[in-house]
Amino acid sequence: xNKFLILLFGTSLLLGSCIEIIDDLSINMDGSGVFKYTIxxxxxxxxxxxxxALDSFNGKKVPKIEEIETKIGEFKLLLEKEKGINSVQxxxxxxxxxVKISVNFSRIDDLQTGIKSVIVQLDPSSNIHQEESxxxxxxxxxxxxIVPKIIEERIKADxxxxxxxxxxxxxxxxxxxxxxxxHSSNPQCKLNPAKTAAMLRVNTFDMKLxxxxxxxxxxxxx
Amino acid sequence: MLFLSxxxxxxxxxxxxxxxxxxxxVTVFSINNTDLxxxxxxxxxxxxxxxxxxxxxxxxxxxxxKTVKDAGLDFDKRLSLFYGKTSSYELTGFTFGxxxxxxxxxxxxxxxxxxxxxxxVNVYQSLFNNLLINQNNGLLIRVEPTExxxxxxxxxxxxxxxxLSPFYSMDEDEYMEEEELExxxxxxxxxxxxxxxxxxxxxxxxxxxxxxxxxxxxxxQKKSLYSNxxxxxxxxxxxxxxxxxxxxxxxxxxSKNLWYLKTVLxxxxxxxxxxxxxxxxxxxxxxxxSAIQFDLKAAYSEPLGSIYSEMNRAKFDKNIAPFIRANxxxxxxxxxxxxxxxxxxxxxLVPILxxxxxxxxxxxxLMLKLGNALVNKEALFDAYKGSLFVTxxxxxxxxxxxxxxxxxxxxxxxxxxxxxxxEDMPIxxxxxxxxxxxxxxxxxxxxxxxxxxxEKKSDYWIYQxxxxxxxxxxxINAKGMFLLTNDQDLAxxxxxxxxxxxxSKRTIANLKKSGTIAGYANLQEVALKxxxxxxxxxxxxxxxxxxNKTGSITIKSGKTTLSSTSLHVNYLYNDAEKSGKHFxxxxxxxxxLTK
Numbered sequence: 001x002n003k004f005l006i007l008l009f010g011t012s013l014l015l016g017s018c019i020e021i022i023d024d025l026s027i028n029m030d031g032s033g034v035f036k037y038t039i040x041x042x043x044x045x046x047x048x049x050x051x052x053a054l055d056s057f058n059g060k061k062v063p064k065i066e067e068i069e070t071k072i073g074e075f076k077l078l079l080e081k082e083k084g085i086n087s088v089q090x091x092x093x094x095x096x097x098x099v100k101i102s103v104n105f106s107r108i109d110d111l112q113t114g115i116k117s118v119i120v121q122l123d124p125s126s127n128i129h130q131e132e133s134x135x136x137x138x139x140x141x142x143x144x145x146i147v148p149k150i151i152e153e154r155i156k157a158d159x160x161x162x163x164x165x166x167x168x169x170x171x172x173x174x175x176x177x178x179x180x181x182x183h184s185s186n187p188q189c190k191l192n193p194a195k196t197a198a199m200l201r202v203n204t205f206d207m208k209l210x211x212x213x214x215x216x217x218x219x220x221x222x
Numbered sequence: 223m224l225f226l227s228x229x230x231x232x233x234x235x236x237x238x239x240x241x242x243x244x245x246x247x248v249t250v251f252s253i254n255n256t257d258l259x260x261x262x263x264x265x266x267x268x269x270x271x272x273x274x275x276x277x278x279x280x281x282x283x284x285x286x287x288k289t290v291k292d293a294g295l296d297f298d299k300r301l302s303l304f305y306g307k308t309s310s311y312e313l314t315g316f317t318f319g320x321x322x323x324x325x326x327x328x329x330x331x332x333x334x335x336x337x338x339x340x341x342x343v344n345v346y347q348s349l350f351n352n353l354l355i356n357q358n359n360g361l362l363i364r365v366e367p368t369e370x371x372x373x374x375x376x377x378x379x380x381x382x383x384x385x386l387s388p389f390y391s392m393d394e395d396e397y398m399e400e401e402e403l404e405x406x407x408x409x410x411x412x413x414x415x416x417x418x419x420x421x422x423x424x425x426x427x428x429x430x431x432x433x434x435x436x437x438x439x440x441x442x443q444k445k446s447l448y449s450n451x452x453x454x455x456x457x458x459x460x461x462x463x464x465x466x467x468x469x470x471x472x473x474x475x476x477s478k479n480l481w482y483l484k485t486v487l488x489x490x491x492x493x494x495x496x497x498x499x500x501x502x503x504x505x506x507x508x509x510x511x512s513a514i515q516f517d518l519k520a521a522y523s524e525p526l527g528s529i530y531s532e533m534n535r536a537k538f539d540k541n542i543a544p545f546i547r548a549n550x551x552x553x554x555x556x557x558x559x560x561x562x563x564x565x566x567x568x569x570x571l572v573p574i575l576x577x578x579x580x581x582x583x584x585x586x587x588l589m590l591k592l593g594n595a596l597v598n599k600e601a602l603f604d605a606y607k608g609s610l611f612v613t614x615x616x617x618x619x620x621x622x623x624x625x626x627x628x629x630x631x632x633x634x635x636x637x638x639x640x641x642x643x644x645e646d647m648p649i650x651x652x653x654x655x656x657x658x659x660x661x662x663x664x665x666x667x668x669x670x671x672x673x674x675x676x677e678k679k680s681d682y683w684i685y686q687x688x689x690x691x692x693x694x695x696x697x698i699n700a701k702g703m704f705l706l707t708n709d710q711d712l713a714x715x716x717x718x719x720x721x722x723x724x725x726s727k728r729t730i731a732n733l734k735k736s737g738t739i740a741g742y743a744n745l746q747e748v749a750l751k752x753x754x755x756x757x758x759x760x761x762x763x764x765x766x767x768x769x770n771k772t773g774s775i776t777i778k779s780g781k782t783t784l785s786s787t788s789l790h791v792n793y794l795y796n797d798a799e800k801s802g803k804h805f806x807x808x809x810x811x812x813x814x815l816t817k
Binding site for chain 1: 620622623624625626627629631632633634636638643645647689690691692693
């Protein structure tokens with residue numbers, strides 16, 4: 001998914017910015033569900049706007065607002081054509097730099113294959129690894145969520161952002177399940193009172209130090 | 223007698239290697255080699271941007287632990303760096319004296335001698351550069367066609383041969399049948415060059431052509447910048463550590479601005495060009511203990527001089543001083559007499575423009591004359607007299623708005639709300655003095671009716687979300703000054719000025735002597751505090767370069783006459799033992815700024 005992020009904004013806009021990501025997955029027993037992804041750069045909008053005013057930043061081309069809008073539009077159109085995907089909704093708040101995507105899917109594999117396929121179509125040079133396309137696992141009993149390799153690599157490679165900014169940024173992973181959760185593999189994972197949803201939130205600084213912090217599996221009650 | 227001897231010595235010195243500077247050179251930095259510079263190692267020299275062109279020659283193991291002195295150079299002669307640009311090619315190079323050729327070729331070890339067409343001149347070539355040795359004077363030179371010229375010529379030939387755009391998308395071939403594609407491939411001659419091969423060939427040919435042209439003028443016609451330009455000759459007699467020369471009348475980038483006139487209205491172009499006749503900027507870099515003084519003199523034609531003289535008939539505006547903090551990382555003030563300059567420019571330019579037979583220019587001239595007759599010039603020049611200042615106040619946290627997500631603890635559903643945030647921002651203040659405070663106030667009142675973003679707060683205004691739709695700008699209209707700033711502290715607490723924190727009386731007294739231009743920068747503080755992330759790569763390079771510097775720069779303008787004006791820059795540093803390095807640093811900064 002982070003590949004998609006880079007595709008939209010380019011590496012340049014993400015460097016040195018305080019970023020908030022919400023990765024929200026609702027899944028039904030038959031494996032269908034809704035995936036919502038939100039990227040919020042509003043805490044760094046002065047910086048993002050300053051970078052957008054440049055042609056290039058750190059040797060990389062800076063996309064124009066219109067190009068970001070076009071990419072989001074293309075992403076929506078292409079994803080809608082993928083097998084098992086329907087009702088793709090996108091929203092771009094270009095004042096506060098917030099992008100929201102919502103996708104309905106028939107199977108987890110359709111979602112992951114679809115996103116991978118669209119990334120490759122939008123950027124044929126994209127070298128997306130096989131393991132990056134399976135960051136969610138579901139067998140009707142257990143939901144597994146891992147950190148895609150690309151996120152790990154990106155965060156480690158980011159030497160531009162200062163630690164204070166990274167500490168202010170966050171990655172929130174929400175999983176909504178059709179039955180109550182019996183066990184969570186990650187003690188940092190917070191369950192709601194009904195135990196049907198789990199939330200794991202880490203700041204981007206901790207994520208840089210230990211990308212494994214986001215990994216967890218949720219086992220349903222029998 | 224002693225002075226006569228020194229004068230003679232300097233003239234003899236002036237007649238060295240710099241006679242090999244081609245007449246096409248527009249900018250020259252000439253270093254009067256001193257002991258200080260000899261101590262700088264070659265490896266340090268090649269880190270400078272002005273050495274970029276010969277970097278390839280020196281950047282190998284042959285230079286390890288050697289100083290410039292070991293390179294066989296003659297330090298009784300000047301080392302000159304030159305740069306020139308015409309509409310079709312650029313030339314860069316060095317001239318220097320040679321004391322020991324064998325030592326020189328131990329450093330320039332990639333050069334091979336080639337046959338010379340010029341009697342008495344030995345020619346050597348490496349992959350990138352050409353080295354010419356005439357007696358004991360060396361010229362290292364590179365001549366390249368300009369990129370725009372080369373592209374233009376390549377495109378012209380490429381399309382003339384019936385080719386499609388070189389950036390033609392291969393996807394378009396999808397619409398062609400397999401047989402059509404095969405036929406097209408079969409018809410292609412293997413000997414025919416593709417676009418980039420053609421470009422490379424042209425580059426090679428133009429390189430040869432213009433190199434020959436430059437050498438022909440220099441070595442056959444015996445024309446050099448030295449023989450062509452008396453100002454340059456005179457400059458080389460100066461005893462200062464370094465001199466700087468820029469012929470602005472031949473500066474191709476400036477003349478680009480006059481391209482329209484040149485092509486469409488050639489007679490008017492000649493008249494305007496006349497204004498720039500003799501517009502030569504020269505400078506002396508004078509090494510002092512813990513300081514380098516840079517004295518710049520701009521010479522110009524009398525008509526242009528008459529405008530500048532009127533413009534510079536102004537003194538530092540004392541209204542500005544209370545708004546500059548004594549510990550500000552940098553400030554700059556520019557004070558001109560705008561009304562006098564306008565009247566003189568009107569007097570000089572109207573006769574020139576009147577000669578034009580072009581209807582558009584004629585109409586614009588009529589508008590100019592009508593404006594002159596009908597506009598209340600008193601009110602106009604009272605509103606903006608011509609004095610302004612800019613300060614860099616460092617980095618401050620500024621209040622912005624951000625969107626944060628909040629979560630329902632029962633369901634983990636989330637919503638968004640706007641909250642206050644803080645971001646780092648470089649803080650600037652720009653201000654100008656005015657006698658008509660009612661005019662900016664009238665404009666602001668009007669704007670506040672048009673948009674709610676303009677808000678009046680007691681005796682100042684806030685333009686909300688003015689910067690990148692996030693941070694406010696404050697507009698202060700008080701004490702004969704109109705200020706625009708993103709400095710909240712200034713707007714809220716110092717609208718009457720900084721009081722005891724402002725510039726000292728002594729500094730103000732010095733500024734008053736400065737004339738039109740006055741400025742100060744604490745180099746390291748500016749470089750450290752300025753967010754270089756937001757700069758273009760070349761500007762960032764300069765900022766990175768300044769980051770390691772300690773010391774300060776002051777700038778002040780000097781006397782303006784009908785034929786010239788002067789400017790003085792003083793670079794003060796703490797570690798006097800590294801004077802040679804500071805000198806090269808300053809030279810490099812000038813090179814980056816003027817290239």
